[in-house]
Amino acid sequence: MGSIKFFSEGIGLAWLALGVLAFLLGLGIWIRRSRMKPYLGNILIPVCLMVLSLVFLAFTFDFPAQEAGPAVIPRLYVLLILVLASIILIEIFRGKEKKVPRIERTGLLALVMAVFIGYFMAMPFLGYFLSTFIFIVVMLHMLSYRKKGRIWMIAGGWVIFSYFTFYKLLYIQLPLGLFEGLF
Amino acid sequence: MELFNNLGSAFVALLDWQTVLVMVVGCVLGILGGAMPGISPSTAVALLVPFSYTMDARLALIMLVAIYQGSNYGGAITAILLNTPGTPSTAATCFDGYPLTQQGQAGKALGVALVGSCVGGAVAAIILIFFCVPLARVALKFSPAAYFGIAMFGLATVASLGGGNVLKAMVAVLIGLLIETIGLDPISGLYRFTFGSDLLYDGFALIPALLGLFAVSTVFEQFENWTGLARIMAKVDSILPPFKEIWKLKRVMFQSSLIGTIIGVFPGAGGTISSFISYDVAKRTSKEPEKFGKGSLEGLAAPETADSSSVGGALVPLLALGIPGSATDAVLIGAFMLHDIVPGPLLFRDHPAIAYGIFASLLAANVLIFFIGLYGNRIFVKMASMSDAVLHPLILVVALIGTYSVNNSLFDIGSCIGFGILGWLLKRYGYPPAPIVLGLVLGKLIEYNFRRGLIMGGYMEFIRDRLALVVILFAFLSIAYPFFKQLLQKKSNSK
Numbered sequence: 001m002g003s004i005k006f007f008s009e010g011i012g013l014a015w016l017a018l019g020v021l022a023f024l025l026g027l028g029i030w031i032r033r034s035r036m037k038p039y040l041g042n043i044l045i046p047v048c049l050m051v052l053s054l055v056f057l058a059f060t061f062d063f064p065a066q067e068a069g070p071a072v073i074p075r076l077y078v079l080l081i082l083v084l085a086s087i088i089l090i091e092i093f094r095g096k097e098k099k100v101p102r103i104e105r106t107g108l109l110a111l112v113m114a115v116f117i118g119y120f121m122a123m124p125f126l127g128y129f130l131s132t133f134i135f136i137v138v139m140l141h142m143l144s145y146r147k148k149g150r151i152w153m154i155a156g157g158w159v160i161f162s163y164f165t166f167y168k169l170l171y172i173q174l175p176l177g178l179f180e181g182l183f
Numbered sequence: 184m185e186l187f188n189n190l191g192s193a194f195v196a197l198l199d200w201q202t203v204l205v206m207v208v209g210c211v212l213g214i215l216g217g218a219m220p221g222i223s224p225s226t227a228v229a230l231l232v233p234f235s236y237t238m239d240a241r242l243a244l245i246m247l248v249a250i251y252q253g254s255n256y257g258g259a260i261t262a263i264l265l266n267t268p269g270t271p272s273t274a275a276t277c278f279d280g281y282p283l284t285q286q287g288q289a290g291k292a293l294g295v296a297l298v299g300s301c302v303g304g305a306v307a308a309i310i311l312i313f314f315c316v317p318l319a320r321v322a323l324k325f326s327p328a329a330y331f332g333i334a335m336f337g338l339a340t341v342a343s344l345g346g347g348n349v350l351k352a353m354v355a356v357l358i359g360l361l362i363e364t365i366g367l368d369p370i371s372g373l374y375r376f377t378f379g380s381d382l383l384y385d386g387f388a389l390i391p392a393l394l395g396l397f398a399v400s401t402v403f404e405q406f407e408n409w410t411g412l413a414r415i416m417a418k419v420d421s422i423l424p425p426f427k428e429i430w431k432l433k434r435v436m437f438q439s440s441l442i443g444t445i446i447g448v449f450p451g452a453g454g455t456i457s458s459f460i461s462y463d464v465a466k467r468t469s470k471e472p473e474k475f476g477k478g479s480l481e482g483l484a485a486p487e488t489a490d491s492s493s494v495g496g497a498l499v500p501l502l503a504l505g506i507p508g509s510a511t512d513a514v515l516i517g518a519f520m521l522h523d524i525v526p527g528p529l530l531f532r533d534h535p536a537i538a539y540g541i542f543a544s545l546l547a548a549n550v551l552i553f554f555i556g557l558y559g560n561r562i563f564v565k566m567a568s569m570s571d572a573v574l575h576p577l578i579l580v581v582a583l584i585g586t587y588s589v590n591n592s593l594f595d596i597g598s599c600i601g602f603g604i605l606g607w608l609l610k611r612y613g614y615p616p617a618p619i620v621l622g623l624v625l626g627k628l629i630e631y632n633f634r635r636g637l638i639m640g641g642y643m644e645f646i647r648d649r650l651a652l653v654v655i656l657f658a659f660l661s662i663a664y665p666f667f668k669q670l671l672q673k674k675s676n677s678k
Contacts, residue, residue, distance in 0.1 A: 109403065
C-alpha cells in the first residue's frame with residue numbers, strides 16, 4: 001500500500017488534488033454542454049462527495065487491518081455516502097430534482113466572500129483592530145449603507161467595543177500584527 | 184430527596200449576582216437573536232458559545248440555556264409584527280399573531296405570546312427536572328453497544344432537519360461523521376486523514392465548524408438575493424391582557440405545554456413540529472375554531488406555548504443521555520465539550536452544580552423573560568429593525584473573533600470560513616448544514632461505542648445485548664420512518 005501513502009501528503013497529495021480538480025472541471029464542462037446544464041450544481045455536489053469519499057476509502061487501506069480497527073467506521077460512512085449519493089444522482093437524471101433558483105446578486109456575493117477572505121488574510125499583518133475597521137467600512141460601502149456619516153462611527157464604535165469587551169474583559173489574545181507591543 | 188437537596192442548592196446559587204447577570208444577559212441576547220429574521224436559536228447560541236470559554240462552566244451553560252429559551256420568545260416578535268417568523272418554530276405564531284397586529288392589537292398579541300412562552304417554558308422545566316434524573320440513572324447501566332444505539336437514535340434528529348429531503352439530510356450527517364474521523368483515532372491512537380499536517384492532528388475544532396455552518400453560511404445566503412431593504416416595524420410595547428382573558432387560555436396553554444414538552448423529548452421533533460401540532464389540537468378542541476387564523480388568542484397562545492416548552496423537552500435527551508434533541512442542543516453539546524464536560528448520565532454524578540444549575544436557571548429564565556419582554560419590548564423592536572447592511576458584516580466579525588478566541592488559532596478562522604462556504608453551497612442545493620453539526624457532535628460517541636462493542640464481543644454483541652438490540656432497532660426505525668413516509672407521499676401524489 002506504499003502507493004497510497006505517497007498520495008497522502010506532500011507532492012503526492014498535490015497531484016491527487018490536481019487530479020480530482022481536473023476530473024471535476026472536466027465533468028463540469030461536459031455537463032454545461034449537455035441537456036443537464038440546469039442541474040450542474042445538483043450533479044457536481046454528489047459527484048464531488050463520491051470522489052472525496054473514494055479518496056478517503058483508499059487511504060483507509062493504509063490503516064492496520066483489524067476487526068475493530070481504525071478503518072471500520074470511515075469505511076462504513078464512505079459506503080453509505082456512495083450509496084446515498086448514487087440514489088441522489090439517479091433521482092436527478094430521472095428528472096425528480098427541482099431546479100435551484102439562480103443567484104440574483106452573484107457579483108455581490110463573490111465580492112463579499114473575497115473581502116471576507118481578504119480580511120482573514122490581512123489579520124495577521126494588520127492586526128485584528130485595523131483589519132476589522134477596514135472590513136466594516138468596506139462592507140458597509142459595498143452594501144450601499146445609506147447613512148455614510150455613520151459608517152465610520154459604526155466601524156470605530158465596534159473596534160472600541162471589541163477592545164474593551166474582548167481584549168480587556170474577556171482576555172482574548174487578538175492578533176495585533178503591526179501593532180504588537182502597542183497595547 | 185437527593186433531587187430536592189441538589190435543586191435547593193442550585194436555587195440558592197442562582198441568587199449570586201454573577202448568575203443573575205449572565206441570566207439577564209442570556210435572556211436579552213436570546214430575545215434579540217430570536218427577533219432578528221435569519222438568526223435561528225442555534226445561530227444565536229453558536230455565536231455566543233466561544234465567548235463563554237473564559238467563563239466558569241456553570242455560568243457559561245446557564246447563559247447559553249437562557250439564550251436558547253429567550254430566542255423562542257424573540258422569534259414571536261417579528262412573527263406578530265411583520266408576519267415573518269424570527270425563528271422557524273414561530274411560523275405557526277404568524278397565523279393568528281399577524282391578524283391581531285392588523286386589527287391594531289399588536290401589543291396584546293405580544294403580551295399573550297409572552298405569557299404563553301413563559302408558562303410553556305416553566306411547565307417544561309418542571310417536567311424536565313422530574314423526568315431527566317431517573318432517565319439518567321437508567322442510562323448509567325447502558326453497555327457500549329446500547330450506547331451506540333442511543334447515539335444512533337440521536338441521528339433520528341436528521342429527519343426534522345432535512346427540510347423535506349431526508350436523503351440529503353442523511354448525506355449531510357454522513358459528511359459530518361466522516362469529517363469527525365479526521366485526526367487522532369480515539370481507540371488505536373493512529374492519526375487518520377491528516378494529510379501530513381500537524382494542524383489536523385486533533386481534527387477540526389467544533390467551534391469553527393459551528394460558526395461557519397450556522398452563522399457564516401447564513402450571512403452568505405442572505406447576499407444571494409440582497410435587496411438592502413430595511414425592516415420597518417411599529418414600535419409597540421407588550422400589553423398584558425386582563426387576567427380574566429389570560430385565565431381563559433389556561434387549558435390551551437397547559438395542553439400545549441404538555442404537547443411541546445413530550446414532542447420536544449424525541450430527538451428530531453422539536454419546536455416547529457410541536458407548535459404546528461399544538462395549533463391543530465387547539466383548533467380541534469376550541470369552542471371557537473372559526474376564529475382561528477383571524478386573530479384568535481387561543482390560536483396564538485397554543486403554538487407559542489408549545490414552542491417554548493419544546494426547549495425543556497429537548498434538553499431531556501441532552502442532559503440524561505448526551506444526545507442532542509435539536510440543532511440547538513447539538514450546539515450546546517459543543518459548549519459542554521468546550522468546558523471539558525460530557526453531557527449525559529455522568530453529568531449528574533460528576534457535575535451536579537451544573538446539571539441542577541441548568542434546571543433551576545431554566546425555571547428562573549422564564550420569570551426573567553416575562554419581565555424583560557414586558558418592559559423591554561420597545562428596545563427589542565428597535566434593535567431588530569437594525570439594517571441588514573450593518574447586521575451581516577457584524578455577524579461575520581463576531582463569528583471570526585469567536586472562532587479565534589477559543590484556541591487563538593488562525594487555522595481555526597480558516598476552517599470557519601471553509602465551513603461557511605461549504606455550508607452555504609450545500610444549503611443552496613438542499614443539503615441542510617445542521618445535520619453536519621449533528622454528525623460532528625455524535626461522531627466520536629458513535630465510533631467509540633461501536634468499536635468498544637465490537638472489541639467486547641464482535642458484531643454479535645449488538646444482538647446478544649437485548650437492550651442494545653431494542654434501541655438499535657428503534658433507532659433504525661426512527662431513521663427509516665421518514666424515508667417510508669416520503670415514499671408513501673410520493674406514491675399518493677403520483678396517484
